Every structure is written in C-alpha cells, then in structure tokens.
Amino acid sequence: MTVERAAELLSSARRGIALTGAGISVESGIPAFRGAGGLWSKFDPVKVASIEFFMADPSAYWRAAKERGRVTLEAKPNPGHRALAALEADGHLKAVVTQNTDGLHQDSGSLCVIELHGSGRTVTCLDCGAAEPRAGVQARLESEMPPRCRVCGGGHLKPAVVLFGEPLPREAMRQAIELARQADVMLVVGSSLVVYPAADVPVIAARSGARLIIVNAEPTPLDEIADVVICGRSGEVLPEVVRLIGA
Ligand SMILES: [Zn+2]
Numbered sequence: 001m002t003v004e005r006a007a008e009l010l011s012s013a014r015r016g017i018a019l020t021g022a023g024i025s026v027e028s029g030i031p032a033f034r035g036a037g038g039l040w041s042k043f044d045p046v047k048v049a050s051i052e053f054f055m056a057d058p059s060a061y062w063r064a065a066k067e068r069g070r071v072t073l074e075a076k077p078n079p080g081h082r083a084l085a086a087l088e089a090d091g092h093l094k095a096v097v098t099q100n101t102d103g104l105h106q107d108s109g110s111l112c113v114i115e116l117h118g119s120g121r122t123v124t125c126l127d128c129g130a131a132e133p134r135a136g137v138q139a140r141l142e143s144e145m146p147p148r149c150r151v152c153g154g155g156h157l158k159p160a161v162v163l164f165g166e167p168l169p170r171e172a173m174r175q176a177i178e179l180a181r182q183a184d185v186m187l188v189v190g191s192s193l194v195v196y197p198a199a200d201v202p203v204i205a206a207r208s209g210a211r212l213i214i215v216n217a218e219p220t221p222l223d224e225i226a227d228v229v230i231c232g233r234s235g236e237v238l239p240e241v242v243r244l245i246g247a
Contacts, residue, residue, distance in 0.1 A: 007244035013185035023190020050164040058146035077108035083238035085109035118161040127154030180205040193220040
C-alpha cells in the first residue's frame, strides 16, 4: 500500500522536508489561486495579482483582494497541516517549504517554515517601509480604499507576498535549495508542481538522492520520478501516515 510505504520512508527520514502548495489549504476553505470556482475566477489573477497592476492602481488591487483576504484570515489549520507539524516535532521533517502565504503552517505548530512566496499576514508600505499586520489593514478596507499607511499616509500598502512580476525572496529560496540538497525524503503536499522556481525544490531533492513522496489531488509532472504517489486529500492521507509511524 502506498500510504504504508510513505510512512515507512518518513519514519526513517533524518533530513526530510515538505513542500506544500495551495491544495493543503483548500481543505481549510481557502480556494486555490488557480482553477475554476475560486474567488478569483471573476478576475484574471495573473493580471490582478501583478506588481504592475498594484502599482498602477492600489485601490483596484485591494478591491480584488479583499474577499480572499477575509477568507484567508479566518481560516484555521486542518488535519493535514497538523500532521506536518507532528512529523516535524517527531524529527521526521526538518522544515516545511511552502508556496502558501496564509500562515496556517505556523498556526498548526510547524516551527521551521520557509515561505517562498512571502506572507499575507503582513502588509508593507512601499513609500516608507513601515510594516503592520494584515488584520488591521483588512478591517480598514471597509472605509478606506486604498488603505493608507498609518505612519506616512502613503497609498501603496502592499501585502508582503510575491506578486506576479516580482522575484522570490532570495534568502527563502536559498534555504529551500540547501534543505533540498541535503534531504533524504522529500514530501510534496497539495502542489501541482507547475509554478517555478518552487517546483525546482523537489527536482533538486530527487537529483540529490532524496526519496520523493507526492500527495496531491491531481497528477503532477514529477509523478514519474516519485517513489510514492498518493492521489487524495492531504487532510486524510497525512494523519494516516502519522498514525502508521506512531503505531
Ligand atoms: Zn508609509
């Protein structure tokens, strides 16, 4: 059975890492950025979530981002997030590298979280550099559009996430690659592995000798080189893996 094989690989991992994508947070009620049915289906995300669009009209950006921001701030970790935190606590994972910006890994107790696409929990003023929590800015959106910086009054408050057209945080990517090179097991969860350079992380790990486990709702381009492919919901599969390791 594939779940048993995944548990076997992870139970002997000494330098395991996980890479997570939108699929793990879908089970917490956060719609995937891509695909049909998401809150963003009425907008073109590549346009609306681009740095050019933001700089040209911060109000239009915030109007488009408002509903998703509310849903994300209210979301809670699900059993998949908690299972990854348990695997880290038990020494089977050294870190979670994530494409998500929702902060749910930290909420679930994961200690070493590398955010490749930044964090939606913080908002930064591009005019003066001040930072403030997203929750406060989110509350002001009802009466203030675009939201204004509390320090300088500027109108370019931007979530600390990587928008289209922006580079990934250099230090986060460096850490992810270093962990991938040293990893003995690479666990991919809820990522379709089509967004680069995040999708390079499991490629580097596999080339460096890591065993590759993929848990995703749909096939991925790396299924062919994976040791274990589990097509299913991470909120069900990962707790089962933890249970098998603990047994
Ligand atoms: Zn400012």
